[in-house]
Amino acid sequence: MPPVIITTWKFGLAAAHTGWELLAQGAHALDAIEKAANVTELDPEVTSVGYGGLPNREGVVELDAAIMDGATHAAGAVAALTGIKTPISVARLVMERTPHTMLAGDNAKRFALANGFVEEDLLTPQSLARWEAYRRAQSASGPDVAHFDDLPETHDTIGLCALDRYGDLAAGCTTSGLAWKWPGRVGDSPIIGSGLYVDNAVGAAAATGHGDEMMRACISFRAVTLMEQGLTPQQACIEALRYLMRKRPPERCGLYGAAIIALRRDGVFGAAATCSGFHAPNRLWQWAVASEQGVQLLEGVYVTPDTVLPALSS
Ligand code: SD4
Numbered sequence: 001m002p003p004v005i006i007t008t009w010k011f012g013l014a015a016a017h018t019g020w021e022l023l024a025q026g027a028h029a030l031d032a033i034e035k036a037a038n039v040t041e042l043d044p045e046v047t048s049v050g051y052g053g054l055p056n057r058e059g060v061v062e063l064d065a066a067i068m069d070g071a072t073h074a075a076g077a078v079a080a081l082t083g084i085k086t087p088i089s090v091a092r093l094v095m096e097r098t099p100h101t102m103l104a105g106d107n108a109k110r111f112a113l114a115n116g117f118v119e120e121d122l123l124t125p126q127s128l129a130r131w132e133a134y135r136r137a138q139s140a141s142g143p144d145v146a147h148f149d150d151l152p153e154t155h156d157t158i159g160l161c162a163l164d165r166y167g168d169l170a171a172g173c174t175t176s177g178l179a180w181k182w183p184g185r186v187g188d189s190p191i192i193g194s195g196l197y198v199d200n201a202v203g204a205a206a207a208t209g210h211g212d213e214m215m216r217a218c219i220s221f222r223a224v225t226l227m228e229q230g231l232t233p234q235q236a237c238i239e240a241l242r243y244l245m246r247k248r249p250p251e252r253c254g255l256y257g258a259a260i261i262a263l264r265r266d267g268v269f270g271a272a273a274t275c276s277g278f279h280a281p282n283r284l285w286q287w288a289v290a291s292e293q294g295v296q297l298l299e300g301v302y303v304t305p306d307t308v309l310p311a312l313s314s
Helices: 010-024 029-041 087-097 105-114 125-141 219-228 233-247
Strands: 004-008 063-069 074-081 102-104 158-163 169-175 196-199 203-209 258-264 269-274 286-291 294-299
Touching: 004 010, 004 029, 004 258, 004 269, 010 029, 010 158, 010 286, 010 294, 029 063, 029 087, 029 158, 029 169, 063 087, 063 196, 074 087, 074 105, 087 102, 087 105, 087 169, 102 105, 158 196, 158 203, 158 258, 169 196, 169 203, 196 219, 203 219, 203 233, 219 233, 219 258, 233 258, 233 269
Parallel strands: 074 102
Antiparallel strands: 004 158, 004 286, 063 074, 063 169, 158 169, 196 203, 203 258, 258 269, 286 294
16 A cells, blocks of 8 residues: 555645655654644644744633544543643553543643653744744733734644554644633544544544634544545545534635545545635635645645535546
């Protein structure tokens, strides 16, 4: 089986590259997902994931992450984790060393520290300066920032799906969530079925965007289920978003961005995003693919509730 890894966003290129190198050397999909996600988590320039991620409204970086193994259907997640740079690796240990699927908050940190992780300051000078600017704007203009999607680079998750040479799939998701979120807010990313889902017999999916909307529609589970019903990965991504927009129409619920990537067990992949939130020149829906054909950055497709499904071609 020729391996392939897909990731959300342009900043996922480096992760895709690392994941692909591991897969090409014979790594299992689960290991490729974790190590690839770590690349983004540790990059201080990525302001929406791991170290350097923008904090909550009180200036605390709270991280959500999850990982899921197609071979065993096991999953692990952490929510509102503070002080640990690589939350997806903690999520993996939740999967492997506890009888549970998710640990949250201070007790997730206690678990991480007990398992050898080191507590570190996740704020960079840049993310601290942006939080201070947000605070100044708040005191000047009023109580709340309602439209997260209006703000550049205030959120974006790296979601990843991989297929290894043994025919096994895995998926991962890691994020600092929405900048300036309420303390304790948990988004879609660590929720199995929302931020990610994988069924080795079908395929994998991972999501990014406004989690408070997306988690109401379990869109990763939906995309995998749609593939199971015979839709292509591209069709499944489009249809999962059309479902979300039927239930939560942007004109009624406010503009929000939502995007999803999907990888079928035979290596065919697809992706889609809502127009609202993800099509402005400074906010294109881009995603990365790494395979034997090299590492590519792709854009689109953009979906509205009226989008017609493309013909079933692969
Ligand atoms: C969240 N889904 O916490 C994440 C953020 C994100 O593009 O992916 N934004 O809601």
